[in-house]
Amino acid sequence: MRPSVDQIWTWLDAVPDPEIPAISLVDLGIIRDVGFDGETCVVTVTPTYSGCPATSVINMEIKAALHDHGVERVELKRQLSPPWTTDWISQSGREKLEKYGIAPPQAAGGPEKCPNCASTNLERLSQFGSTPCKAQWRCKDCLEPFDYFKCI
């Protein structure tokens, strides 16, 4: 029997991002559509950054997760337009990021507060970080460096 589209979304919401396992692929906003073409489940995915090395792992994990739930035929579609934006990160995703120690993206272009001590006395160390989607900041009160999720 074919699972419902809602069921597929729920399963995908349990697949962690390979580089930031605190949030799911659905939280990240990169799953753009789920549907069926006959018996084939079609999942439309948009890349975060064009060179993000996690993209191929993400595709593999989507297939693996759905196969585990008995969905035999899975087709992945890449969608470039409209391009991914950090506005698509869900509210729960933002909260999970902050709890994990990564300041969520802000339209102002920098973190709102330190994810460790909530201070707003912050400085930027580098516009880039350990993955394409992050930058390095530091709290000038608790002195902890932390990742900031770049706003794009």
Next chain:
Amino acid sequence: MADALFETLLRLGDNTLILGHRVSEWCGHAPVLEEDIALANTALDLLGQTSLWLEYAGEIEGAGRSADDLAFLRDAWDFHNVLLVELPNGDFGQTVMRQYLFDQFNLMNLRALTGSTDNRIAEIAEKAVKEAAYHVDRSRGTVVGLGDGTAESHERMQAALNILWPYALELFITDDTDADMAKAGVIPDPKTLEADYRATIEATLAEATLTLPDAHFGHRGSGKDGRMHTEHLGHILTQMQWLQRAYPGQAW
């Protein structure tokens, strides 16, 4: 038309491929860790853009070549990048200056390409333009910081500009392929981007206390049409393509 489109896509993809490879040569060697990470991330974005351009180039060519085939199995004379991106890195200042000169062009070109009559090109540009804007933000800031920095950093940035500026002008040469593609609305006519580019660069240089060299020539566009590259491209390829040449067809 298909030939001109294939050539246009190779120019876009080869510029980002060769510059991405050059920038990646800094990995593990940059003056401070933060810069090392920034350079590696910039290279990664450029390689990501490369894979989108070259994948489409392979489809247009219709000979069954993938982005990887095009990157790793062509020889120097089949590359269509401008000479600017294949020049050696020089010191850190020269690398940053080259990056800024390219980033500013890339941003303006991609903005125009978002309105391309070719949907796939417009989509790729829409994706890449966000990354390019972030790159300009950083390379521009670093040019200003180093240009208007110490006497030593100022001198090195001016020396870098003197070497690189004539090469940057190749980006704005319009040849027959460009003219055909521009007429069809696929790409902007390169020479129409030059005035805006020059004005933007000059504003940055003024802030950086640097001056454009008195160069009345641009290198003649022999990189983009593949007629003649510098001696450096072949050396890049020996490293970049080594694995596929030594072990043909080897996969990850």
